[in-house]
Amino acid sequence: MPSVRRVSHEFLERQGLTTVFGNPGSNELPFLAGLPDGFRYVLGLHEGAVVGMADGYAQATGRPVLVNLHAASGSGNAMGALTNAVASRTPLVVVAGQQVRPAIGPEANLASVDAPALMKPLVGWAAEPACAGDVPRALAQAVFEARLQRRPTYLSVPYDDWSADVDDNALAVLDRRVLRAAVPGGEQRRWLVEQVASARRPALVLGGDIDSAGRFDDAVRLAERLGGPVWAAPSQFRLPFPNRHPLFRGVLPAGIAPVSAAFEGHDLVLVLGAPVFRYHEHLPGRYLPEGTRLIQVTEDASAAARAPMGEALVADPGAVIDILLEALGAADRPAGPYRPVPEPLTAEGPALHPEQVFAALREEMPEDTAYVVESTSTNAAWWRQTDLRRQGSYYFPAAGGLGFGLPGAVGVAMAQPGRPVVGVIGDGSANYGITALWTAAQHRVPLTVVLLRNGAYGALRWFGGLLGVPDAPGLDIPGLDFTRIAEGYGVRAQHVGSVAELRAALAETPEHPRLIQVDTALTTPS
Template sequence: MPSVRSVCHEFLQRQELTTVFGNPGSNELPFLTGLPEGFRYVLGLHEGAVVGMADGYAQATGRPVLVNLHAAAGSGNAMGALTNAVASRTPLVVVAGQQVRPAIGPEANLANVDAPSLMKPLVGWAAEPACAQDVPRALAQAVFEARLQRRPTYLSVPYDDWAVDAGENASAVLERQVHRAAVPGAEQGRRLADAVTAARRPALVLGGDIDSAGLFDDAVRLAERLGAAVWAAPSLFRLPFPNRHPQFRGVLPAGIEPASRAFEGHDLVLVLGAPVFRYHEYLPGRYLPEGTRLIQVTEDSSAAARAPMGEALVADPAAVIDLLLKELDAATEPTADYRPAPEPATGQGTRLHPEEVFASLRDELPDDTAYVVESTSTNSSWWRQMDLRRAGSYYFPAAGGLGFGLPGAVGVAMAQPDRPVVGVIGDGSANYGITALWSAAQHRLPVTVVLLRNGTYGALRWFSGLLGVPDAPGMDIPGLDFTRIAEGYGVSAQHVESVDELRAVLSRRPDGPRLVQVDTALTTPS
């Protein structure tokens, strides 16, 4: 009989989960031994960085990815990073080691008592198999649940299970496939098409799921046929629409009152691939203006169920976009009238304004560059200067949890080795995922990290003003030199002090990882 381990390895191979991001402990070694040829193990030096790299990799490939973590301590270290993966609907399959079965009840060291409960409610599914022979089936469920829910799953496996005979039925799991189709029924499709075509002044709100699902160009075609104003959904983690397109109105404000005000004059708001809505600041008001109808289309049934207003259709946004394009008039000519970026604001002395940095990125880097951004205080400067017209051009920590940016850039670069990848990282957030630099160096990834150093948590300073607490402590972080930190991890680094110097550096294509540190003026997110 084959062992549990050999069946599971073959199942993962057939499901193309052969890149494993991990940071192992003793409990994990029996699973990792004897990995078949073709598997790649990507070591991260901290579990948060491991999950961040896997998150970026899975988003960029569009496929589930395997994460291997230690029991309670290691899994606990990863939970902050998991919040971003949950909010971006990233299908991570987390397999964690557990003590041998006889040691779990007595709570021996490294036992994770009630392991599934540790990760709830973050993950969409969590389990520890009741017996060794159930491990292959449970692993298959973890993969299929992650794929169907587009949410991380968690499987805890006692390490003495891997060498056990799998049993005569175990091989049945190798042939399993699970697929999902969510096309609106004829009546549902007709009602939706009637509502959209009858609208006098429709608006579109597009979520990150549009870009995740490869619908970026289709969304442009739909918007142009409708002539609709387009917003990106609040708390944006992927860009679903070209940000300099004349129909683009920006990211919808993340407050009830300003979002409602944005919809004034629109009789229909069609939300595609987004929750309704992920507000941030508590700015109360009416959810919608008088006379405005909202229809949400999402694959995420929980997002549809919890929305506080409007109608919802749980369906594949791709199918709905295709249906609407067929219902609307003949194709319009693609717009060529993209808005130019304004002249960037300027800094003082060796402190560049963030707009100068972003204008340099826009002008010096290829149009297909993928940016992984984790610099909240420069958000308004970013959107004023960047010109992003390609799918997969923008990644942001979906739940706002710091530590995604650097690891996420490494993961995206691993997934798309032929595409330029740049991490735009603030000095406040860089420390949360700094160990990802080591992984970038080990794999010789041609990823560029532009480190914006202003010596403070800029977004917190902005919030301290909003909340009327300007004397709150803990907002300044002086004395950090990321060039020396990067060099210690094996990454080439330099500190630039002028726009010309920055542009000269960016114009050279890297053959390995590099960090460019830029001192910047303090700005606010909006």
Template structure:
């Protein structure tokens, strides 16, 4: 009879979860014993970085990723990063160690008396098996729940369970497969097609799920047949549409009133693969203009249920796009040429304007580069200068929690070694995930990190004005030199001054991680 550990390793191998992101403690060592040679362990030096790397890796590969955390303390350290994974609907399978069963009740050190409750309501499913024989089945459920919900799951396992016999029925779990189909039925499809065809001025709003599901090019075909404007949904974490396409109007503002204003004059708003909507700034008003209807299509049943307006169809957006493209088989008017990029703004003094940095990235990096961006105060400069035309080109912290940028970039680079990867990170956010540089160095990941140093929390300065608190303390972070920090972690680094020096550095193609620090002028997100 195989042990629980051996059976679970085989289960994970069959499900393709052989890359393990972790930071182990004593409770986790029995799970990690005798890992098959096909497994690849990626060590992170802090649990927040571990989850951020796994998040980037899972998004880049389109497959669930396995995370191994240390009991309650390690799980707690990871929760900030987990919020981003939840908001981006990343399928992470988090397995945490627990004390031996007999020690949980007396609350021995490193025990967690109610382990599943710790991670709720963040994760889509959390459990601790009632007995050792149930561990393989529960682990399979964690994998399938993550895939079906596209949301992290959490399983706490007492460490004495791994050596126990799996039991006579446990082998049945190895051959399990769980699938999902979300094609609208005939009546739903007919009704949706009629509503879209009857619209005089339709508008399209696309969410990050479009890029996550590999529907980037399909969304372009649909938009060009509809012929109306296209927005990315507010609080965007992936780019679902080429940002310089003539139909693209940018990312919707994350406030109720400005979203309503954007939809003025449109009789139908079709939202694909996004919640309705993830507002941020409190700017109250009407949800929709008078006479505007909204239809949401999403696989996320919770997002459909909680929307405050419109009608929703819980279905595969890909199937709906295919249905509508067939209906609108006439190609429509030519979309026209992509919009040109404006000349980058410049700054007074020795610092570069962020637009100059982004123009250099656009010109010097290959056009299929994947960018992991966590420089929130430069958001408007980013979209003014970049020209992104490929799927999987943009990743952003989905919940706004800092610390995704550096680890996420490492994870994306590990998941997509066939593409150049650049992390664009501000000096404020870099500190939250700085230990990911060590992992990049250890795995010799060919990652470029462009660190924009302005000496302050730029986005917070903007919010302080928006909220009427200009005298708030704690907004400046002087005295940081990330070249010295990165060198300490084993990453080659340099501090560049002018635009030409930056462009020359970006034109190099090293086979190892590097960090380029550039001093930039303070800008606002919008």
């Protein structure tokens, strides 16, 4: 009779989940025994970095990825990073080890009591199989749920289950497929086309799902046909539109009142592939201006259900783009030239202004470079200096929790070895995922990390001013030298002190991971 482990490994192999990101403990070793030759285990030194790397890898490949965590402690360590994966709708399949079944009730050491409840409500589905024979089916459900929901799932498996025998019925899972079609039907199609075609002043809001689904260029064609302004949805984790395109107005502010003000004068706001809306700053007001109608198209049924206003169509936004392009035809006239990039600001003293760093990246790195950005205090400088025109050019921590940037950059670089990848990381956020440097070194990932060192939690200083608490403690982090830290993990590092040195360093094509530390002046996100 085949074992649970053998059937599960074969199922994962058939589904393409052969790259496993993990940090195992004793409970997980029986699952890892006898991994087939085609599997690759990517070890991370902390569970937060493990999930961050898997998040970046899954986003870059567009496919579910297996994550291997250790019982309750490892799962708990990973939950902060998991919030970003949830917000970016990343299909992670988290499999955690559990004590042997007789030891769970007495709460033996390393038993995870009510393991599925631990990860709720973060994950889209969580379970612990009722018996060993149900493990292959439950594993398949975890994979299919992650793929269908585009959300992490969680499966806790007692470690004695993996060696148990299963009957022939368990083999039925090997040939399973679960497909989804989300193209609007005839009546829905007609309604949507009528609403868009009849709008006098339409505006378009695009979410990260547009870039995740590979519809970046199609979104440009639709925007140019509509001819109205284009915004990226608030709290953006991917860039769904070229940021210097003449129709692009930037990322919507994350407050109710300023969002409403942005839509003033527009009779229709079409939101594709985004929640409505992920507000952040509490700036109350009307959701929409008088006379403005909002239509949201999203595959995320939960996002459609919880929206406080507008009409929603649960469908594939890419399919809707195709429908609208077919119905409306090509643009009447060219959109015009892309906006030029302004001269970078400079700073007083020896430190560089972040704009000088980003200008150097724009001019020295190839145009198809993918940037994983986690330097929130330099947000305004970033958008002033970048010119991103390719799909998959930008990744950002979706939930705002620090620790995605460095691991995410490693994951993206591992997923796309033929594309240049740069992690733009602040010194405050780097510490949350610093162990990912070791994984990058071990796998010789050709990644460039540009470490911006300003000695403070710059975004928090800005928020302190907004909230009336400028004297809050714990905002300064002096004395960090990331070149020495990186070298300790096996990553080549250098500290550059001028724009010329930075440009010279960036001009080199890395074959292995490298870290470039540059001191920057303190700036604000906006």
